[in-house]
Amino acid sequence: MKELIKKFEQYQTPFYWYDMELLGNTLRVIKEESSKYGFQVHYAVKANANLKILKKIKEHGFGSDCVSGNEILRSAEAGFASDKIVFAGVGKSDEEINIGLENDIFAFNAESIPELEVIDELAVLKDKAANVALRLNPNLAASTHEYISTGLNENKFGINLMDMDEVLKVLEGLKNIKLCGIHFHIGSQITDMDNFKSLCDKVNGIQDWFESKNIKLEHINVGGGFGIDYENPDKNPIPDFKAYFKVFADNLQLRPYQQLHFELGRSVVAQCGSLVAKVLYVKNGVEKKFAIVDAGITELIRPALYKARHEIHNICSEEVREKYDVVGPICESADFFRKNIMLPTTKRGDLLAIRSVGAYGQVMTSRYNLRRIVEAHYSDDV
Ligand SMILES: *Cc1c(COP(=O)(O)O)cnc(C)c1O
Numbered sequence: 452m453k454e455l456i457k458k459f460e461q462y463q464t465p466f467y468w469y470d471m472e473l474l475g476n477t478l479r480v481i482k483e484e485s486s487k488y489g490f491q492v493h494y495a496v497k498a499n500a501n502l503k504i505l506k507k508i509k510e511h512g513f514g515s516d517c518v519s520g521n522e523i524l525r526s527a528e529a530g531f532a533s534d535k536i537v538f539a540g541v542g543k544s545d546e547e548i549n550i551g552l553e554n555d556i557f558a559f560n561a562e563s564i565p566e567l568e569v570i571d572e573l574a575v576l577k578d579k580a581a582n583v584a585l586r587l588n589p590n591l592a593a594s595t596h597e598y599i600s601t602g603l604n605e606n607k608f609g610i611n612l613m614d615m616d617e618v619l620k621v622l623e624g625l626k627n628i629k630l631c632g633i634h635f636h637i638g639s640q641i642t643d644m645d646n647f648k649s650l651c652d653k654v655n656g657i658q659d660w661f662e663s664k665n666i667k668l669e670h671i672n673v674g675g676g677f678g679i680d681y682e683n684p685d686k687n688p689i690p691d692f693k694a695y696f697k698v699f700a701d702n703l704q705l706r707p708y709q710q711l712h713f714e715l716g717r718s719v720v721a722q723c724g725s726l727v728a729k730v731l732y733v734k735n736g737v738e739k740k741f742a743i744v745d746a747g748i749t750e751l752i753r754p755a756l757y758k759a760r761h762e763i764h765n766i767c768s769e770e771v772r773e774k775y776d777v778v779g780p781i782c783e784s785a786d787f788f789r790k791n792i793m794l795p796t797t798k799r800g801d802l803l804a805i806r807s808v809g810a811y812g813q814v815m816t817s818r819y820n821l822r823r824i825v826e827a828h829y830s831d832d833v
Contacts (some may be wrong), residue, residue: 463726468828469501473722485695489616491710491711494716496522498719498809505525536554539636560584560586567618580627585634586633591650591653615660630666630668638675641678646676655704660722674713726808728746740773744788760789765802767797772795772796775792
């Protein structure tokens with residue numbers, strides 16, 4: 452710990468800190484467990500788009516899953532092969548679709564009939580064939596926060612199953628689209644494996660429907676959403692990928708000619724990142740104290756946006772524990788990290804590590820209040 456504190460003292464706070472060894476170990480486990488079944492994993496770039504992290508993920512042989520044209524360009528910059536890039540999103544602009552076409556990506560995950568028509572129109576102009584997987588809405592309620600549940604019918608994501616006949620009819624007229632598969636993504640931070648088993652059951656039924664129409668789908672993509680242990684980052688630094696992939700191997704009835712794809716974001720990168728902030732002031736309340744730190748919602752918005760609870764460690768103190776609210780400097784009452792958390796006696800100048808923020812942390816930073824853009828440092832920096 453002492454060495455780490457010394458290292459941290461040379462950096463301007465707040466900053467993101469990435470444990471690259473943990474990332475490497477996580478990637479090795481994912482590779483090992485997915486390879487057992489020949490599954491293809493695409494990393495969901497939106498969780499963390501830092502070039503250094505992308506390059507490391509790419510080195511382990513994974514593809515990428517993008518939700519914007521710029522993420523496709525960033526993936527290409529990091530070295531991801533274009534035939535391993537998938538592109539999802541309900542609102543792909545013409546410019547973004549063109550980026551996908553120009554880069555000959557592996558597949559567009561299309562979410563509506565009007566989107567299919569636009570992809571075809573733009574592909575005709577470029578005299579290209581676009582590989583398309585239909586993002587279907589399985590009408591499943593994943594047990595997670597309402598803002599990160601995406602698989603219900605009345606949801607902006609995906610094509611509803613009741614519209615499928617119409618979709619197939621429209622596709623017949625779209626000559627520059629090649630239907631290569633179906634795609635699902637039921638939500639995020641899902642830790643109950645029964646949700647994924649239910650998804651498999653749904654997919655099996657949908658597969659039968661396609662077969663009854665004599666349509667052969669080469670690719671099934673079950674998205675991401677696998678959750679992590681936010682409460683015990685040190686005890687469970689690597690999610691149980693063995694159990695995760697096994698659920699699909701055991702329950703999904705893959706045809707011999709089919710390949711199964713995953714799009715994992717949070718479970719890959721969340722645990723390797725911490726936000727390190729310095730305590731500016733300690734203020735006495737009635738029954739607790741307030742630790743006011745130099746990071747706020749501008750650096751980490753997850754607690755305000757999703758009521759996310761991140762573990763916080765005071766890395767400079769081992770004194771007796773007291774009750775604190777850890778709050779930021781931004782003029783918003785949602786600008787806090789934790790309320791009523793027990794921390795060792797904390798004083799001005801201490802460094803606090805807010806844990807498990809490698810996913811949906813740094814990528815969501817903003818310049819509200821004209822704050823300085825937060826920097827990242829990596830454990831393998833020399
Ligand atoms: C966000 C997203 C993912 C990744 O979700 P995680 O919960 O981070 O694994 C995968 N696929 C799609 C389509 C997404 O939007």
